[in-house]
Amino acid sequence: MMLLTLLYSCIGGAALLYVLYRWVIPAVVQYHTGLALLWHDIIEERMLDMLTRSTRPQRLLHAVQKNATRGDPRSVINAIDQFCRHKEWAMNVGDEKGCILDSVVSEVNPSTVLELGTYCGYSTVRIARLLPPGAKFITLEFNPKVAKIARQVIAWAGLEDKIQLVEGASGDLIPKMKEQFGVETFDLVFLDHWKDRYLPDTKLMEECGLLKKGSILLADNVICPGTPDYLEYIRNSPRYKSQYFKSHLEYTKVEDGLEKSVFLG
Template sequence: MLGCLHCTGGAALLYALYRWVIPAAVQYHGGLALLWHDIIVERMLDTLTQSTRPQRLLGAVQKNATRGDPRSVVKAIDEFCRHKEWAMNVGDEKGCILDSVVSELNPATVLELGTYCGYSTVRIASLLPPHAKLITLEFNPDYAKIACQVIAWAGLEDKIQLVEGSSAEWIPKMKEHFGVKMLDLVFMDHWKDDYLPDTKLLEDCGLLRKGSVLLADNVICPGSPDYLKYVRRSPRYKSQYFRSHLEYTKAEDGLEKSVFLG
């Protein structure tokens, strides 16, 4: 009997550590939050459920979001990530900054680098004017498959062109393959080491016009210091930092908005 009580008490302690104590302890430290949520917890749940985080996120959308309602899809993902399982979307707090930039710019042609599960894709597309074009690139085919289903659930498949492959491969093909002359907005949320080389590639390919906006996520955590140094010091950009927090935590992070001056 005593042994059973010890087992029950131990299980309760482990659950409390997993569910509340450790998440609270890492809330204010971006590196620890990423280690806990994006490596330890994700791998553990993948093993226990024999599924992937994107699959579980899609399940939450299909269960809780109204088909054809983009904002309910965004809300369902935010609820899942805040109360069930963290995921590295741009998130609700920084998502409002993204929304304001899109609404202010009212872009006709948008390129998103890094689709993941389609969260920011849905946010952007839901705010675009009629006949606007959103091209989103995703390197991971498993993520792309989930994102297609999330986008379809939001009813936005007609406004979005999702392309599998690397940014280095597809950026030079933008004009020829998609008929893109210039990009009004580029949202960068892929590998942080690719921010700077992809920016230079966009310049070299003539895809940026005077007034084109680059909006980069996670510039503090995980961070992209070489990119920040470039856009803040280059006379070709006017750059502004929007201080916020790493998605679904209290750790500092932010978005960098850089207007191309020509």
């Protein structure tokens, strides 16, 4: 009888923990900036890494390989969105802000693009699929393990010929863009890397002459986790005209947004 009671208690406890993990905690953190990042980006990720003996990027890649059609960028995007909404959160730009990104890329129709922060290649695929023939697209990723996953995601989407993924620190690579990569200026720059690098990398691009009159900077996560020094600079500098696009942190209800800034010269 005692063993039966213990068994029922274990089953009930496991069921409660599952309900808390799958529904209660995600619902609670949906609207709270600090809790959302703490739960999704630290606690949940570390717990799943330990239980599965894999990494979040590896699990995301598996979802793409299982659910997306080779050579179909749209299906790759959908597979990642489904994974992040229903299985495991990840720090992509996401579907809601992704639509804003799509509209800016389509509006600019850039021939040269720089992405700072590839991560697993989600936004890279979103951008590349909309570029005109012959466009030059360079994306920078600091973490070589993540870059390895991104290359596979990009290849699964059939876009490897349109994208040049470069591993290394943005501060080291930006000054080499003209000489090493043959780019004079960028029509569009998408900032989605370390938030404390937004401002120094923007100033570095200015110093290196990589921005021309009409160049567009599009910055993600300017509210959550936030880039206050970048926003203060970009919104008050006479060299830029900026516009904020209100949205939400990827796959949550936490306010976030994109800042679109036109370089005036």
